[in-house]
Amino acid sequence: MEKNQDKQQIRRYLNGAYNSHEAKEMAESLLRADKEGILDDLADEVWEEALSLPEPSDQIKEQYKKEAQHLLESMQSQKRSFTKRILYMATGIAASILVIWGAITMKQQWDIQHITVAQATTGFGEKKELTLPDGSQIILNACSKLEYPSQFIGDKREVQLVGEAYFKVQSNPEQPFLIQTSDFQVEVLGTEFNVKSYAHDQIQSVEVENGKVQVTLPEDRIRLKKQEQIYLNKQSGEYSKLKRSENKVAAWRNGALHFYQTPLTDVAKELERRYHCKISFRQGEVFENLISGEHDNQSLESVLESLHYICGINYEKDGNQITFYK
Structure with missing residues (x-):
């Protein structure tokens, strides 16, 4: 009995005769019909009925063509609408990316513009x-x-x-x-x-x-x-x-002096920076001494004496003015 009722409901749906309540029942019927083979039986019946029908007139055929064309146009419209939605979504995503990228770029530019150089x-x-x-x-x-x-x-x-x-x-x-x-x-x-x-x-x-x-x-x-x-x-x-x-490494941090094959001119500049003195070389004399070694004594006089005894460099000191000579 239930099988015949399901078949009738499906026929009513195919003929467009149903309400919302019947549509819900029809959905349940389709699930049962698929399991019980009702759809196959119904398809065979519809096919037999179609064969027994007289051939439609040219006017009816033309009406079918119009209905088919209308259906195709409706499907294409829906497709275009779907495509438009996809395009709108893609455009929105792209716009969001541009906004985010722009915000990041603006922040970087802001950071760069507001960076100051400390000294x-x-x-x-x-x-x-x-x-x-x-x-x-x-x-x-x-x-x-x-x-x-x-x-x-x-x-x-x-x-x-x-x-x-x-x-x-x-x-x-x-x-x-x-x-x-x-x-x-x-x-x-x-x-x-x-x-x-x-x-x-x-x-x-x-x-x-x-x-x-x-x-x-x-x-x-x-x-x-x-x-x-x-x-x-x-x-x-x-x-x-x-x-x-x-x-x-960096012996100067602890007050020491370290030299490795350092020209005497550079040694003189190092002493000037360390002891805030002024060192000059006697005019006409050329010094090609290369100094190597380390000196831990923080006294300028001690360093000058070391240069004198080790390297044979003489010096004269007048206040903070020092002159090297041979």
Whole structure:
């Protein structure tokens, strides 16, 4: 009995004779009909009925064509409507992406425009400690200048150095730390090292206490690791890479003086910066002495006496004026 009722309901649905309540019942009937084979039986009955019907007239055929055309147009309209919705969604997503990208770009531009350049300097005989925006710690030696931004943005942290400084850089592999000097560049990820690059000194140097650094010269690139140093001669363009057996990196932090094959002229400049004195060379005399060694005594007179006895350099001292002679 229920099977015949389901078949009647489906027939009413095919003929467009149903209400909302019947449509709900019809959906349940379809589920049962699929399981019980009613749909197959109904299809066979409809096919047999169609064969027994007389051939439609030309007028009815034309009406069928119009109805079919109307149905196709309705389907295409729905397809276009769906396509439009997809396009609207895509346009909305693209617009959202542009808004987000624009906001990020504006923030970056805002950050760049509002970044100020800070400057730390030291005078004669002065040392200064400071902490950079990224937490890196710096000690400046005498007569030095460090320029750095108020905040580090972008893919690198870059500072400018004139003079000498000891760096303890916070590690950040995503944002390398760069020190620019007048003659070379030092790049690190996070390490401890010393950079010496005074404008008027002949010898410049980089010394690594911990970690690794890369020194980029105009025509070369040198990598240094713990306890390695590089000494650069600005006048000849030559450099020497050395390894120390003892930890004496940046001895100046503890008041000591350290020289390695350093021209006497550079030694004189070092003493001027440390002791705030003025050193000159007697006119007409040429000094080609290269000084190596370390001096722990913080007295200027003690250093001058050491130069006299070890290197045979004479001196005259009048207040803070000193003259070297042979």
